[in-house]
Amino acid sequence: MYQLLVVAIALIAQTAYGQNCDSQNNGALCLTGQCCSNAGFCGTTAEYCLTSQRCQAQCINDGPPPPPQGPKPQSIDTSKLFKPPDNTFATKQLVGYFSNWAQYRGLDPSVPSCDKNQSFLPENINPFLYTHLNYAFVFMTNNNSIVPHEYDDLDLSMHFNKWVKGLNPSITTSFSVGGWTMNDGPSKFTGNIDYSTFFSQMASTSGSRSTFIQSCIKWARDLGFDGIDIDWEYVGDPTRGGTSADTENFTSLVKEMRDAARAEAASSGKNELLITVAAPADPDKFNLIQVGGLRLSVTRLTGIILMTYDFYGNWDPRMDSQAPIADTLQKGWSFTSAIDLYLNAGVPGSKINAGIPLYGRIWTIDDPSCTSPGCTGTAGISGRCTAESGFLAYFEIKEIIDALDSQNMLSTALNFASQDGYFLVFDDQWVGYDDENSFQAKVDIINNKGIRGGMLWAVDLDTADFSLTKKLLEYYQSCPKDGDWPATSANSEAEILCSSDSAFPQETQTRMCNEDLTWGVVDNSACNPVRPVSLAAQKCVEGQ
Template sequence: MEVHVALITVLVTVFVTELLGNGVQRRREAPPEGAPQPARRVCYYQAGSVSRPGAASFRIEDIPGDLCTHVLYAFSVLSETTWEMVPKNPKFDLDQRGYERFVGLKDRFPGLRTVLSIGGWGDDGGKYSQMISIPERRQAFVLSVVAFLSSHGFDGLDVDWEYPGDSNRGGSPDDFNNFPLLLQQLREAFDAEGRGWELTIAATSTKDKVLKGYNVPELCRTLDAVYLMTYNLRGLWNDYADVHSMLYARPGLDTGNKLELNVNGGALLWENLGCPRNKIVIGVPFYGKSYTLCNSSINGLHAPINGTGQNGPILKKKGVHMYFETCYLVQNAGWVRQWDAEGLVPFAYSGDQWVGYEDMESLKIKMDYIRNMGFLGAMDWAINDDDFRDLCGYGPYPLMRTIYEGLENYTVPST
């Protein structure tokens, strides 16, 4: 009997030692509350971009993990029958080892955080509203997330629900209070695992949507970071050509609520509603929005339009140019680049075709803005839209390198 007791004691001691040891290895040591921290450089990766034609195909192995602090796999989705998180494209995510190869980037880039993002515009927002409205569904989702992250080795979850509280996307007024409940349950489950998993959201910066669906103080109390989608701020619905990620308002052009509908306005909205600056990450687009002008001789900001732009030169998409397409047009096809001196962003045109976008000059200004304001860092949508093949002669990843250099040696001040 004494032998059995001694053996059991030894086995328990070994088990506890190994468990604690593994916990220490896995645990992310979070900085003390309010302590300064390094800037985030967040790179979203669209898994479907591997299917792009020819040289535009972007593989997981193309991700520049040395330029990013966090890479986010977009996307997983929500099942509307089991209320669990599931792969969006099992053939690529699982059969072709998408998840495994993505998480494996950490072998090449020590310190890189590989996070799974759920949702996106293509995932019906109404499902999320239905899920968070019932405690049993929330619990099923949380359990599935824990199992998913454990099984595939991700470093956390990013929730890109577009958008809570938005009736046009199936949202409900109850989302305002239910969304924080879900995130609190996720946080408690993550903390119980002791693996240092991060919890973030991608969120709108448009005032009416924020006020309807985001309980900002409660969300920011729970989250590690908020990735603001400070782009897509203008579009076809305005009936004129404009850049969609201007840093500041243009008083001569913008009126009414559009005076607040810019990067600075969106960031300050979240701060004024209760989110500290050291949890706010400023989003920047690596894509431009294109239009067809009504009159090719009227080609400035707010020029009248009669529809989306023609197909881009490489991906052949109407209304959208990835940066590698826009810089190609400016460098090789005679497009004229102009500068918005108030919004601090470029645009370009040729004949009746017009595009508003970001380039190295505008991103350098935005990185200075982030540093001067004390925000947590920058996020791109998406890394696969940068000029990763160096079509334009600036070297590979010119936009992401601008973000890296602009935030290099920047320490986020405590709030």
């Protein structure tokens, strides 16, 4: 057998290196006599042509490919991983997205400021900090099947699930198909292939939907995921490959996927796969979904994950927190308004996770004398490691904060705008982002509106010790909203006005949220008068 393979390979024409093929490249084939490797390149040697080496097309069959093994694990002392208190997720969930391109940080020689220690792999995730983790992103070809976007998505996915579930068996994982890049037209990140119409094309017929659904189910089961997350950006948007038929077709897709997942679970004996969608926070994009179709889809979805960030960025000259707490420069563009948009459309709060960013958007200031939110600027600097103009990961922002603090410059640079967010002004740069106070405000909103929880984009953008995520989880430990009493952090006192029928409605009453997240007794002594008592006679004073 081995000799026949050697002869067969020797007869293949000379290698043409660099030609791209198959799933990575819209199903393109190699020249006659060449094979398409697992990485999507054409060649003639064993690593290109043998099925045992995961050749994709025009292959020589020498047996099945080996099961994915994943990259070599890093050395992590799991005993030192932070674990939040047991009651942290008693009333709320937290979804974290892992971006599969974070593995490349520090490996690009054109970004010398970032070293290989900045590479982020599954072993860098602390799986105790989340209830759900989503692997982002894989793509779909024009034959409606799931394909890797990064060359090692198969291996990395298996490694991801092995790591997070091995440490935290209660965690739930999904893979996310789509994303901004897939829906954004041809670019260097897509090999100059235009994937933007693929979602619309897939959803347009029952046959193509069935192919996609079965491919999703197989991908999830083969790689150990518990669910499927659809990130179609955006349903019905004609500027991003969408059509007017998308809304109805999307509703059909969700229904048929739920039916197929239920049938697969019944036949396999496994738990039914979760089905979630990443949904727009922009009111204009929301209107494309159409409320009736959304309500119908929600009944079949496990949950809706709101992308409540990127309201502002350097595509707009106006500088602001990219994810304001409440409306600032534009009506309807905020964390609060986006949640209300879905609740008012009839989406149950129990199915909504609201996104919270672990990154900021940065501008170069136009006028040094105008640095308040609403002033103008152009695209700001690139991050030391993320290397994208106008974008800074939280760990990069924290490095700048620490540098300013070491030079006693932080007090004049750091600002927090109530109901908006943080902004940092340094040199000629202006960055809007989330930090402790805005996280607290957003958790309060999550609690008071009764939604399922939050979502972080992305887990690999926090500091190495997940300092901001840990702070978020401190706020997660709270007593739930109870009538007029707002959700309140553990060991904190809530305060509201006295009832309107009390003697002093302008005064306040208080109530303690206990450490075990139970409510204490209401102290409303300030709401009603206390009649003066004669201490000597132990009776009411005459006339009072």
